[in-house]
Amino acid sequence: MTSYGLKQRFSSVVVYAFLGVMAFLSIFPFLWMVIGATNTTSDIIKGKMSFGESLLLNATTFFTQVNAPLIFWNSAKITIIATVLTLLISSLAGYGFEIFASRFREKLYTLMLLTLMIPFAALMIPLFMLMGKLGLINTHIAVVLPTVASAFIIFYFRQSTKAFPHELRDAARVDGLKEWQIFFLIYMPVMRSTYAAAFIIVFMTVWNSYLWPLVVLQSNDTKTITLVISSLGSAYYPDYGAVMIGTVLATIPTLFVFFAMQRQFVEGMLGSVK
Amino acid sequence: MNRKTAALAFAGASLFAITAAQAAEITVWCWDPNFNVAIMKEAGEIYAKTHPDFKLNVVDFAKVDLEQKLQTGLASGVADGMPDIVLIEDYGAQKYLQSFPDSFAPLSDKVDYSGFAPYKVALATLDDKVYSMPFDSGVTGFYYRKDLLSQAGFQPADLQDLTWDKYIEIAKVVEEKTGKKMLAYDPNDAGLTRIIMQSAGGWYFDKDGNLSIEGNTALKAALEVIQKIQTSKIFRPAAGWADWVGAFTGGEVASVTTGVWITGTVKSQPEQSGNWGIAPIPKLEIEGATHYSNLGGSSWYVLSASAAKDEAIDFLNEIYAKDVDFYQKILVDRGAVGSLLAAREGEAYKSSDPFFGGEPIWQTFSDWLSKVPSVNYGTFTNEVDSVVAAHQPELANGTSVDDVIKAIDEQAQTLVQ
Numbered sequence: 020m021t022s023y024g025l026k027q028r029f030s031s032v033v034v035y036a037f038l039g040v041m042a043f044l045s046i047f048p049f050l051w052m053v054i055g056a057t058n059t060t061s062d063i064i065k066g067k068m069s070f071g072e073s074l075l076l077n078a079t080t081f082f083t084q085v086n087a088p089l090i091f092w093n094s095a096k097i098t099i100i101a102t103v104l105t106l107l108i109s110s111l112a113g114y115g116f117e118i119f120a121s122r123f124r125e126k127l128y129t130l131m132l133l134t135l136m137i138p139f140a141a142l143m144i145p146l147f148m149l150m151g152k153l154g155l156i157n158t159h160i161a162v163v164l165p166t167v168a169s170a171f172i173i174f175y176f177r178q179s180t181k182a183f184p185h186e187l188r189d190a191a192r193v194d195g196l197k198e199w200q201i202f203f204l205i206y207m208p209v210m211r212s213t214y215a216a217a218f219i220i221v222f223m224t225v226w227n228s229y230l231w232p233l234v235v236l237q238s239n240d241t242k243t244i245t246l247v248i249s250s251l252g253s254a255y256y257p258d259y260g261a262v263m264i265g266t267v268l269a270t271i272p273t274l275f276v277f278f279a280m281q282r283q284f285v286e287g288m289l290g291s292v293k
Numbered sequence: 294m295n296r297k298t299a300a301l302a303f304a305g306a307s308l309f310a311i312t313a314a315q316a317a318e319i320t321v322w323c324w325d326p327n328f329n330v331a332i333m334k335e336a337g338e339i340y341a342k343t344h345p346d347f348k349l350n351v352v353d354f355a356k357v358d359l360e361q362k363l364q365t366g367l368a369s370g371v372a373d374g375m376p377d378i379v380l381i382e383d384y385g386a387q388k389y390l391q392s393f394p395d396s397f398a399p400l401s402d403k404v405d406y407s408g409f410a411p412y413k414v415a416l417a418t419l420d421d422k423v424y425s426m427p428f429d430s431g432v433t434g435f436y437y438r439k440d441l442l443s444q445a446g447f448q449p450a451d452l453q454d455l456t457w458d459k460y461i462e463i464a465k466v467v468e469e470k471t472g473k474k475m476l477a478y479d480p481n482d483a484g485l486t487r488i489i490m491q492s493a494g495g496w497y498f499d500k501d502g503n504l505s506i507e508g509n510t511a512l513k514a515a516l517e518v519i520q521k522i523q524t525s526k527i528f529r530p531a532a533g534w535a536d537w538v539g540a541f542t543g544g545e546v547a548s549v550t551t552g553v554w555i556t557g558t559v560k561s562q563p564e565q566s567g568n569w570g571i572a573p574i575p576k577l578e579i580e581g582a583t584h585y586s587n588l589g590g591s592s593w594y595v596l597s598a599s600a601a602k603d604e605a606i607d608f609l610n611e612i613y614a615k616d617v618d619f620y621q622k623i624l625v626d627r628g629a630v631g632s633l634l635a636a637r638e639g640e641a642y643k644s645s646d647p648f649f650g651g652e653p654i655w656q657t658f659s660d661w662l663s664k665v666p667s668v669n670y671g672t673f674t675n676e677v678d679s680v681v682a683a684h685q686p687e688l689a690n691g692t693s694v695d696d697v698i699k700a701i702d703e704q705a706q707t708l709v710q
Contacts, residue, residue, distance in 0.1 A: 061561060064535045065543055084326055144369045151371030233358050234365045237374040238320075238350070246354065253355030254325040256538075256558050 052270070055263035063259045077260035084261065085247055086240075087268075094226060094243040095272070097162050101225045104167040106217055112168065113176025114206060118188070128177070135170050143234060150235055157237040166225060172217055179213040179287070180206075215280045216287025223273050244269045318348040319605050321593075322363070323380035324356040329429075329591070332623045336612040339619055347608070356382065367393045377599035378609065380428070382591045383416050384674040387502065389594075390419045391672050397424045398597040403606050404614050413632040415667035417592055425592035426609040427632035431552030432662040433488050433586045434571045436559055439650060441547040442570075445470040454584070455575035457489070457518040464527035464547075473547050477540030478528035480689065483682040484588055485522075488550065489515035491668055492586035493577045497678070497705070498671030504709050506677075506702040514577045516685075516694045523689040550574050552588035553658050557628040559648075566648045573661060585664040590632075624655060634663055673709045680704045 055063050058071035081087070116128055146165060147156075155161040183206060191201045207214065229245045236242055248265040251257065277284070319337075323329040330353045337349030354362065359380070366375050367389075381389055390397060399422035406414045409427045417425030437452060445467040455463070464475030478485065490496060495511020498504060506512065522528055529546050531537035541549040542562050549555065559569060573584030593613065595605045612619055613633070620636035623629040636642055637659035645653045671677075684697050684704075 061539075061542060064539045066539070144365055147365050148369045148371055151369065151373050154373070156371065156374040230361075233354070234362055237352065237362075237376075239352050246358070249355040249358055250324065250353045251326060253357070254327055256327075256561070258327070 049270075052263055052266050055259060056267050058260060058263075060257070060259045063263070073260055074264075077258075077264045080258055080261040081251075081264040081268075084251065085265070089240060090242060090244050090247050091268075093159065093241060094245075094269075097159050097232075097243060098222060098225045098272075100159075101163045101166050102218060102221045104163065105169055105172060105221045105225075106214060108167050109169050109172035110176045110207075110210075110214065110217070111202065112173045113178075114180050114202060116173065116177045117180035117183075131170050132174060135174075139230060143230070146231075147234060156235060157241055159236075159241065161235045162228075162232050162243075165231065166221075166228075169221070172221060175217060175220075176213065179210060183209060212283045212286035214287070215283030219277055219280055219284050222276050226269075226273055318350050319378060319601055319608060320350045320352060320376040321378040321380075322352050322354060322359050322376040324354055324359055326353050328627055328629065329353075329380055332627055332629055335623060335626070336608075336619060339616065340608050340612055343611075344608075347604070349608075352376065360385065363389070367396050372598040375596055375598060377596060377601050377605045379594050379596065380591050381425075381594055382589065383413070383431075384589075384670050384678075386417050386425065386592065386594075387419065387670055388672045388674075390417070390424055396597060398595040398599070398602055398606065399424055400426060400595065400606055400609075404610050408614065408633055408635050410632045410634060410662045410665060412587065412665045412667040413590070413592065416670050417594075425594055426613045428592045428613065429554065429590050430630050430632045430662055430665075431554060431588040431590035432630065432658055432665055433492075433550065433552055433574050433588055434658060434661070435548060435550045435574045436541075436555070436569060436571055437548035438544075438565075438568055439570045440568045441467060441471050441473055445547075449570050449572065452570075452572040455572070456578055457521070457575045458578070460575040461521055461525055461527060465525065467547050468527065471547065473545065474529040475527045475547050476522075476529070476549060477531040477537050477546045478522060479531040479533065479537055480523065480686045481682050482537075483678050483685060485550065486512075486515050486519055486681060486685065487678065488574065488586045488588050489518055489577065491666060492574060492584065493579055493582040494666035494668060495581075496668035496670060497674060497681070498669050500669050502669050502671045504671070504673075504677070504702075504705055506705055507698055509698075510579055511577070511581070513694060513698060514579045514582075516688065516697060518577070519685060520688040520694055523685075524691070552590070553630045554589065554628070556654070560628075567650050569649050570652065571649060571654055571657060581666070583664060583666060585661045585666065587665045592632075630655070630658055630662070632662065634659065673705075676708050677701075677705045680708065 051068075054068060054070055056077055057074040058067055059073045059076070062071055062073075116124060150156055150161045153161075155164075187205055187209065188201055191205050196204065227245060228243075229249070232243050233246055233249075236246065244265070248262060248269060251265060252259070252262045321333050323333060330351050333351045334349070337347070337351070341347045341349070363379060363381075366372075401421075401423040404423070404426065406423055406427075410430060410432075413425075413427035413430065414423055417423055417427070435452070435455070439449065442448075442452065442463075445463070447463055447466075452463075460475075467473060467475050487496075490509075490511045493511040493514065495505075495509055495515075497506065497509075497512070529540055531540055538558055540546050542558060544562075544565070549559070560566075574586060576582045576584050593609055595602055595609070599605055613631070617633070617636055617639050620631045620633055621639040621641035623631065624636075624641045637656060642655040642659060643653060644655070645651045646655075680701050684701050687697050687700075688694065
């Protein structure tokens with residue numbers, strides 16, 4: 020018994036040591052970013068790891084060089100609209116794939132999943148030509164459109180829908196609800212933790228999205244925060260202090276969304292593997 | 294359900310502001326908000342004084358981002374939303390000119406190129422036509438700490454005509470006397486190799502743009518120097534750009550050999566004022582070797598699909614090819630050294646800098662600028678460069694230069710085909 024207890028204690032030490040290292044690895048970049056926002060560029064380069072006094076200076080540089088309200092509005096607008104549309108369209112598709120049987124369902128579904136394997140870089144030029152033909156270059160619609168039917172989110176909703184009780188649907192039918200009413204009035208409220216998890220995933224992906232907005236947005240007043248930060252960091256001698264202010268500000272919304280919906284996120288993730 | 298979705302989508306769409314490009318405006322893409330962007334805006338303001346209708350819209354992206362966008366735009370053939378003027382790094386110039394023929398407007402009919410540093414003109418020439426408005430130069434210098442070198446027994450006069458062998462000897466003395474390494478060096482970066490190679494008129498490509506690795510005397514001599522630097526341990530290892538900059542701004546090493554654009558960074562440490570000097574970079578001992586080279590730099594290009602092409606060319610020509618005062622202003626405000634040789638006649642270029650002990654460093658750099666050997670940067674400079682960088686560390690463990698060159702050649706051959 021004693022040797023068993025020792026063994027157990029030893030293994031929990033190993034586990035906690037491992038978790039500790041992992042936690043440090045995830046927290047360190049964040050800490051470094053926050054500290055960097057208070058230091059001058061040359062201190063950041065020297066690797067100074069304590070808080071400095073340049074927060075105000077860095078913030079002034081950032082806000083004079085960047086039209087922050089407009090840029091954040093662009094990012095917020097794109098992210099919120101894309102997230103709402105993605106959740107609506109992709110959850111509908113996921114629900115449909117699971118609930119309604121048809122002869123081609125599985126083939127279609129497999130085909131859709133295959134698109135996950137095409138790297139975005141390969142789609143970029145055709146997509147850009149398409150947007151050019153539609154006259155949507157340099158518009159925010161062009162950023163939103165390609166994300167709204169997300170194969171991954173459809174997959175995620177289909178998997179989660181497997182846990183949606185058929186009895187509920189049958190009962191709703193008996194009560195005379197139409198199909199669209201079942202979806203909006205029964206399915207959506209029941210699956211809210213799934214929606215919450217998907218919301219976080221889509222929100223973060225769109226908020227942080229980089230390559231496609233970069234390619235399709237052409238002017239200073241349509242740019243998103245990720246593009247602006249990237250441009251600030253590209254210089255013969257970049258002002259890393261100002262860059263850090265930008266990254267801190269850009270991180271806040273995702274942090275906020277995550278903490279606000281953390282509980283539902285975990286529930287949603289658990290739900291999908293039931 | 295469909296109606297609701299459609300209603301939501303419509304509500305979303307109405308929030309979008311559609312920004313269409315305006316025809317009367319010149320749009321410029323470039324990187325670096327404090328340098329290229331600020332300088333281009335300055336140029337626009339000067340031009341607007343004599344051309345009241347002129348409107349300039351400078352859009353800034355990171356360099357890699359801009360290249361990504363330019364590549365996508367040109368490859369897809371969608372002219373929509375493309376700029377009128379774009380900044381391209383000199384190393385990539387031939388790649389764009391050759392990969393997208395007719396996408397850039399030749400400027401040789403409009404611009405007098407005789408006033409520019411010849412190497413800047415040569416790198417943007419294709420089939421006897423010149424496509425660029427030469428902009429900032431990366432003319433190189435050997436920046437050294439006067440205090441440390443004099444402590445080791447070397448005065449500025451001793452440093453004006455060095456060879457790389459002499460440089461390494463000095464480095465050993467400096468370390469012995471001061472405890473500081475001579476330079477910070479990142480074995481995974483081939484910048485120094487390129488500097489040394491171009492100083493002898495060589496490049497990864499020959500004059501006709503063909504890959505030239507084996508049998509390239511300048512490259513071989515450059516790698517021999519790199520091997521000596523690595524094996525004689527005269528350097529403080531640097532991991533990446535920031536660490537490299539930190540080494541010389543932080544006073545850990547006695548010198549730095551790089552492009553003139555580093556001047557602002559060197560000067561960012563006011564407490565070191567008066568302690569720095571510049572000298573020509575050391576020279577190889579092969580035929581064609583000089584004390585002058587280049588690292589980086591970029592030039593402006595006009596897209597031939599531009600609706601305002603003529604205006605864009607006139608703008609570039611009036612300011613960048615003629616306005617000496619403009620070059621004084623960007624030198625003082627931004628530390629930018631342009632490629633127009635006449636700029637040296639201005640006040641700012643003649644002034645002396647107390648940070649460098651009162652030396653007229655801009656006159657000096659301007660002299661060197663006119664003497665940088667012209668080379669053909671070819672179409673795959675960045676690709677071959679990464680191969681060279683990957684093989685450089687092998688030089689430290691005694692692999693012979695010939696073997697390393699052979700390995701580089703094999704790998705580069707497959708890349709450029």
